[in-house]
Amino acid sequence: MKPTPNSKLSRSVTIPNELGLHARAAAKIVPLAEQARSRVFIIKDGQEADATSILDMMGLYCPCGTEVTVRITDPADIKILNRIARLIEVGFGES
Amino acid sequence: MAHSTAKNLSLQGIGASPGIAVGKAYLFEREDVDVIEKRFIRPEEIGAEINRFKQAVKKAQEHLREIIRDVPEEYRDHVYILDSHMMLLKDKMIYDGTIEQIRRKNLNAERALKVAVDKVKAIFRKMPEGYFRDRGSDIVHASKLILENLLGTGPSKISDIDKRVIIVAHDLSPAETTQIQLEKVKAFVTDRGSHTSHTGIMARSLAIPAVLGLADATQLIQTDDLMIVDGSAGTVIVNPNEQTLTQYHDRKERLEEHQAKVTRTSHLPAETTDGHRLTVTANIELLEEVVAVMDHGGDGIGLYRTEFLYLNRPALPSEQDLFDNYRDLAEIMGARQVTIRTLDIGGDKFAASVPWGEEMNPALGLRAIRFCLQSPEIFKAQLRAILRAAYFGNIRIMFPMISQVEEIIQAKQMLREAAASLDKAGLPFEGDIQIGAMIEVPSAVFMADVLAKEVDFFSIGTNDLIQYSLAIDRVNKHVAQLYQPLHPAVLRMIHRVVQAAKTAKIQVALCGEMAGDLINVPVLLGLELDAISMNPISIPGVKNLVRALSFEESKQLVHAALKQATTSGVLELIQEAYGKSFETAPFFQASGE
Numbered sequence: 001m002k003p004t005p006n007s008k009l010s011r012s013v014t015i016p017n018e019l020g021l022h023a024r025a026a027a028k029i030v031p032l033a034e035q036a037r038s039r040v041f042i043i044k045d046g047q048e049a050d051a052t053s054i055l056d057m058m059g060l061y062c063p064c065g066t067e068v069t070v071r072i073t074d075p076a077d078i079k080i081l082n083r084i085a086r087l088i089e090v091g092f093g094e095s
Numbered sequence: 096m097a098h099s100t101a102k103n104l105s106l107q108g109i110g111a112s113p114g115i116a117v118g119k120a121y122l123f124e125r126e127d128v129d130v131i132e133k134r135f136i137r138p139e140e141i142g143a144e145i146n147r148f149k150q151a152v153k154k155a156q157e158h159l160r161e162i163i164r165d166v167p168e169e170y171r172d173h174v175y176i177l178d179s180h181m182m183l184l185k186d187k188m189i190y191d192g193t194i195e196q197i198r199r200k201n202l203n204a205e206r207a208l209k210v211a212v213d214k215v216k217a218i219f220r221k222m223p224e225g226y227f228r229d230r231g232s233d234i235v236h237a238s239k240l241i242l243e244n245l246l247g248t249g250p251s252k253i254s255d256i257d258k259r260v261i262i263v264a265h266d267l268s269p270a271e272t273t274q275i276q277l278e279k280v281k282a283f284v285t286d287r288g289s290h291t292s293h294t295g296i297m298a299r300s301l302a303i304p305a306v307l308g309l310a311d312a313t314q315l316i317q318t319d320d321l322m323i324v325d326g327s328a329g330t331v332i333v334n335p336n337e338q339t340l341t342q343y344h345d346r347k348e349r350l351e352e353h354q355a356k357v358t359r360t361s362h363l364p365a366e367t368t369d370g371h372r373l374t375v376t377a378n379i380e381l382l383e384e385v386v387a388v389m390d391h392g393g394d395g396i397g398l399y400r401t402e403f404l405y406l407n408r409p410a411l412p413s414e415q416d417l418f419d420n421y422r423d424l425a426e427i428m429g430a431r432q433v434t435i436r437t438l439d440i441g442g443d444k445f446a447a448s449v450p451w452g453e454e455m456n457p458a459l460g461l462r463a464i465r466f467c468l469q470s471p472e473i474f475k476a477q478l479r480a481i482l483r484a485a486y487f488g489n490i491r492i493m494f495p496m497i498s499q500v501e502e503i504i505q506a507k508q509m510l511r512e513a514a515a516s517l518d519k520a521g522l523p524f525e526g527d528i529q530i531g532a533m534i535e536v537p538s539a540v541f542m543a544d545v546l547a548k549e550v551d552f553f554s555i556g557t558n559d560l561i562q563y564s565l566a567i568d569r570v571n572k573h574v575a576q577l578y579q580p581l582h583p584a585v586l587r588m589i590h591r592v593v594q595a596a597k598t599a600k601i602q603v604a605l606c607g608e609m610a611g612d613l614i615n616v617p618v619l620l621g622l623e624l625d626a627i628s629m630n631p632i633s634i635p636g637v638k639n640l641v642r643a644l645s646f647e648e649s650k651q652l653v654h655a656a657l658k659q660a661t662t663s664g665v666l667e668l669i670q671e672a673y674g675k676s677f678e679t680a681p682f683f684q685a686s687g688e
Contacts, residue, residue: 023233024175024178027178027182050187052187053186053188054182054183055186055187055188055189055215055218055234056186056187056188058219059188059215059219061222
């Protein structure tokens with residue numbers, strides 16, 4: 001289940017902000033994922049969450065320091081993959 | 096008339112935001128999401144039922160959008176909560192989940208929504224950490240917005256209130272609290288909630304009195320009932336009689352006048368007219384209270400109760416959880432001193448994580464230092480966390496409920512072991528930390544000279560010391576009047592401890608509710624304590640009073656008080672010396688522990 005690091009359809013990132021992938025953070029991912037042509041997932045330990053659902057993502061339980069993988073299902077959504085990964089890397093703009 | 100029959104009914108809850116309000120009740124009712132009719136719909140109705148649900152979501156969104164648009168300036172910081180509720184309304188797990196329940200299980204929309212919401216709630220309930228798990232309530236609040244539209248009850252229009260009222264509610268969601276027009280609310284009263292709930296935090300930041308956690312206020316109070324809310328004492332009085340009303344009107348007036356005066360000067364040191372300085376610090380149990388400590392001019396934190404992080408969670412906090420918390424506190428307080436008291440609860444409190452038996456007599460049982468010494472793993476994790484945090488600020492450590500010197504010796508040994516293990520692990524920590532004993536058991540009072548050789552400071556915990564020495568459980572109504580902080584026996588014990596500390600040249604503080612009660616202040620000053628520690632909101636009043644007192648006079652007062660035979664004898668002395676102005680003093684005292 002673990003994606004290869006150089007897979008074009010997925011990227012692994014570590015959640016750096018203090019509150020982790022909480023409601024407000026998840027709420028920032030949703031509008032990005034909604035623009036995607038196909039489905040976008042956030043994956044933790046092989047468990048997938050729909051990136052258009054705040055609740056599904058929060059249900060993964062990702063506190064600060066968790067490594068997650070962002071996965072797209074259509075190569076055309078590569079920009080969205082990068083944007084979401086970047087958003088996570090910068091801690092959703094939180095301290 | 097829809098008035099309650101109860102006359103002058105007094106209810107006790109949690110004083111979550113101080114101040115007094117007198118006014119008419121406004122009962123804010125809502126459908127409870129848990130009582131939902133279950134109906135099976137016919138296959139041909141499915142399409143219509145799904146549509147009905149979609150319409151309800153749409154209306155809920157419109158309603159929420161209006162709320163967000165109309166959020167007053169002072170609440171702008173809280174809008175993000177509503178924004179995420181907005182998304183939750185259309186979240187797949189709720190939205191698609193409900194539609195699926197209607198389609199597959201032939202359920203009515205209300206019931207289908209409940210099934211979908213319950214599934215999500217179950218996921219959150221399983222989570223270990225406080226923050227995430229607490230978000231379960233957001234889902235409930237968001238789903239209620241949909242439910243109200245399904246049921247046709249419409250949103251409860253809290254913004255429609257047209258007169259100044261006291262809001263009485265089972266619980267208030269963030270959406271509801273932000274809609275309330277401040278100028279129309281005199282106070283909040285709720286069945287649920289605690290000091291840390293959203294309503295409590297918001298009420299404090301807006302300086303509106305609030306009493307929460309009353310359990311059955313909504314059952315006992317009806318709209319238009321006259322009521323008094325005392326957010327300082329955590330008391331609510333329903334349909335007060337003339338006498339009570341007059342009493343509270345007077346107190347409210349005096350409190351407001353007094354508060355206006357003292358808060359202006361709360362940052363000045365508590366220095367007597369003859370130049371003696373008393374350190375006035377705060378007792379807190381939540382990191383969030385630090386703001387109140389600063390606002391009220393606390394010289395430091397004299398007692399940080401560390402139980403909160405251990406309670407209400409399935410597993411014990413990790414050393415890292417504790418460290419993060421203590422470090423935050425140390426960093427915020429900077430140079431000001433923070434006294435961390437190690438865990439002061441018994442094994443019976445760890446229902447979920449530690450398998451201890453039920454206590455027959457918890458006050459005399461396995462608790463505080465006794466429990467910690469018998470649970471080295473739990474204790475060491477806390478000791479390590481404190482030592483690590485001490486690296487980042489001015490922290491000292493205090494052991495509670497010491498009844499014999501061996502306990503101090505053992506605790507210090509464990510502290511040394513904790514330091515050695517940190518050293519070995521190469522983690523930064525401060526090993527040279529001041530160690531204190533809490534003096535709250537009568538045996539410790541009489542052995543204070545012996546204990547003083549083992550520690551750097553004493554802190555006299557009067558709440559327990561009074562309870563143990565006078566054999567009074569102050570929660571027991573039948574004997575509560577015998578709980579007397581100014582009992583000559585109590586004063587003699589404090590005096591004895593102070594003398595032992597002075598002989599050994601160590602610091603001595605007092606932390607307990609009596610420190611925040613103005614009538615006790617002259618005596619505490621004259622007992623020559625180095626510091627007194629209290630609820631943050633009592634600090635300005637106490638400092639203000641100290642500035643009006645003479646140290647020499649208060650020492651003379653104590654000299655005479657120690658010879659008194661009764662509490663009333665002590666009280667008479669105080670009134671002789673300072674007049675009747677202390678009559679209202681107990682009022683300024685903060686609520687509960």
